[in-house]
Amino acid sequence: MISRVMSAELAEHVGRRVTIAGWVHRRRRLKSVSFLVVRDRTGLTQAVAAGDLPPEESVVQVSGTVAAGAQAPGGYELVSPEVEVLAEPCVPPPLDLYRPVVQAALPTVLDHAPVALRHPLLRAGLEISAASAAGFRETLDRLGFTEIHTPKIVGSATESGANVFGLDYFGRPAYLAQSPQFYKQAMAGVFERVYEVGPVFRAEPHDTARHLAQYTSLDAELGFVRDHRDVMAVLREVVAGMLASVRRRAPAALGLLDVTLPEVPAEIPAIHFTEAQRLTSSGEPDLSPAQERWLSEWARREHGCEFLFVTGYPMSKRPFYTHPDPARPGYSNGFDLLFRGMELVTGGQRLHRHEDYVRALAERGEGTAAYEGYLQAFRYGMPPHGGFAMGLERWTARLTGAANVRQTTAFPRDLHRLSP
C-alpha cells in the first residue's frame, strides 16, 4: 500500500514527520497563510501550506510534521508540508463537498452519486446502513441462523403477480424475485433458522419518497416456533443488535448526522389490529400511513417507546401463506413493526401443513400448479415456522431522518432512474 498514516491516527505521531493521503477536501487561501484539508476514510487532516495548492478532489499525498492545532479538524495538523498530486480532477465537483450541509437538490446528488457520496453527510448514511446490516447478521449468527443465497430469477410471478419485472430467460419468460419468501421457508426446512441479505425487485409504478424498484431486504425465517410471538421476540433481538452494531461501528457517522438512536425495551409494546382500529377510529381492514403515524406517536406517548408491534391483521389483507389466529380465524398470526411513524418490518407465522396450503390457495381461487416448487417443502414435513423482512433502506431512512429513501442507498433505482 501507499505508505501513510490515517487522519484518525495523527495524535500518535505528534512531532514526527508523516505522510497522509486522500482527497483535497478544501483549499483555503488566507492573507498570510493557506490551508489544505485532506479527506481520507477516517476523517480530515489540515495542512498549513504555502504556494499553489491543488484543487478540490485532487488525490494527494502530503508529508508534514504533526503539530497540535486547536483550529484543526481533529486537533492536530501538518506543518511544513510537501504535496504530491496522485490524480487530478478534470472539472470541479457539481456540489461543494466541504460545506457542512449538502447544498444541492436531490436529483443533482443522485445524478452525480459517484462524487456526491463523498460528502461526509451522505457517506455517513451509507456507513450506518452497512453497520446495520452487519448487526443483523451478527445477531442471527449468534442465534444459530445460517446465511442463504436464493434465486433472484424465478419462473412464475406468483407471490403478488403485480409489480413484477419480466425478463427473457434463454427464450422463456421469467421474473425478478420480489422477495425470497418461498425459498427462505423451504430452507427453514433444511437449517431450521436462516437469513438472507439481498436485493429484491418491485416494478413499483409510483414515484414516492418511500419506494424503490430495487432494495436490500433483510430476511429471516425460523422453525419450531409456538406462534408469531416467538418471531417477534427474535426480531426484537435483531433490532437491538442492529442498533448496538451501529453504535459500535459507526459512532462518527452518528455524530455527523446527529442521530439519536432509539431505545429497545426488553419487550416491545404490541397491540392487536382490532385495538389499533379502535384507537384510530378506523373501520378499514388495513392501516393507512396516517394511522401508522398516529399509532407510532401513541406508542411513544403511552409506552415511551419508538417501536410498536401491531398484531393480528385480518387474513384478507395478508398473503395466502399466513397462519390464522387459531382463536379468531378471521385474524392472522401476522404482525407489522412500526418505527417512528412507519411500517418497518412485516412478518408472521406461516402455514406449515401441506393441506393448509392447498386449502388456502383454493379459498383464494388459485390452483397449486404455479406453486409446485414451493409446496414441495410442505409435502415432506415442515415445523411450525415464521419470519420477517425489513427493508434496509427504509430502516436507515427512519434512523437518520432522511426524508427520501433514495438518500439511503448509493445508486437508487426507481420509475425514472436507471443510472448512474
Added chain:
Amino acid sequence: MISRVMSAELAEHVGRRVTIAGWVHRRRRLKSVSFLVVRDRTGLTQAVAAGDLPPEESVVQVSGTVAAGAQAPGGYELVSPEVEVLAEPCVPPPLDLYRPVVQAALPTVLDHAPVALRHPLLRAGLEISAASAAGFRETLDRLGFTEIHTPKIVGSATESGANVFGLDYFGRPAYLAQSPQFYKQAMAGVFERVYEVGPVFRAEPHDTARHLAQYTSLDAELGFVRDHRDVMAVLREVVAGMLASVRRRAPAALGLLDVTLPEVPAEIPAIHFTEAQRLTSSGEPDLSPAQERWLSEWARREHGCEFLFVTGYPMSKRPFYTHPDPARPGYSNGFDLLFRGMELVTGGQRLHRHEDYVRALAERGEGTAAYEGYLQAFRYGMPPHGGFAMGLERWTARLTGAANVRQTTAFPRDLHRLSP
C-alpha cells in the same frame, strides 16, 4: 419457542428427562426393539422406542430420559420416549436422507432441492459456503472495508456486451448486472475500501459443470495501492480469513464431507504470465483449463502450495479498465488466483485517470457515451486502486471437491433450470 434441548446438548442432561424436536431422520424396527433417529440443526438423536413410529421426515417432538448409548449417533440416546407428531409428510422423500451417501442423480437432487438439501452431506456444503462468506466479510471489516449494495438492474450492457439478460424496465430496455465492477470502483472513491456480497447474472449459453446463470460474487475494491501486488496481499488475507472462518464455524460440515482445508502461506507463490506460457509451452494469449490444471499441479509440486497467482496477463485479454504494467505495457497489472486446478479469483489494478479511460476506450473502438455514469468517478479524482472478485459457489466446489458447481448452491439457475 417450542421448549427443547438440541441434539448437541444431550451430554449436559444425562439422567434427566428432556424434549427434543426435529425431523424423523430414520425409523428402524428390529426384532426386539425399535429406534427413532431425530435430526435437528445441531445433529442426530436416537430414541429407543416401541410401538408405531412416524415415517421419515415427520416433524416430531420426543420427550425421553437421556442415557449413555455407545451405539447412538452422539454417544447419548433417549429412553422411554413419548413421541408427538407436529407435522406429517404427504409422501416419502424422493431419496433416502438417512443413507450416508446421496444415492440420487444430480437432476433428482436439484428437482427436489427443498427436501434433498436436508441430507446432511448436501446441507454441509451450504454450511461451508455460509461460513466462507462470513469469513470474507469478517476479514475485510477488520481491514477497514465498508459493505456496499449496488444496482443489479443497469441501463447498458457495457461490461462485456455478451451473455447479458435483458429486461423491460418500465418500458425501457435494461439489463441484469454481470458484476458490480463499475459501482465498486466508484465507491472506492467514497470509502477507499469496499466490498459487496451479492448475486451477479450471466446469460451463459453453455451447459457446463462450472457455470451458473446466477451466482454469488464476493467483490472487493481498494484505493491507495501501489500496484496489483497490494491487491494480491489483501486477497491472501481474505482467503486465509475465509478458511479460518470455515474451520471455526463449520467443523462438523468439514468432518462430514471429509474436507482437507488448504494451507495459505504468508506469501502465495506468483508467476508471470510469460513464465506460465513457457512452463506450459503455450503460445496463446490466455491459459486453457488444462493449462490451469497443470500450473496448479506444478505449484503444489514446486512450492507445496495449492494456490498460485498468475500475474501480467496480456492487456488484449483483460477488460479495458485494466492497468497496464508500466514496465511492459503489452502486459497488465491483472492477475488470476488458481486454486486446486482452476481459476478462482480474477483481479488487478485498474486505470484511475480519466484520460486513461478515454484512451483505453478509444483504442478498443468505443466512445465514452455508454460509460458516462461510470466515468464520472474518474472525472473527480480517483486514487490508484484495484480489486478482485471470487465466485462463492466455485470456491465452495473447490473446497468440498464437488464435481459440479450446481451442488454448491441451494437452487441453481442454468440454461435449462428455472425452478424450484
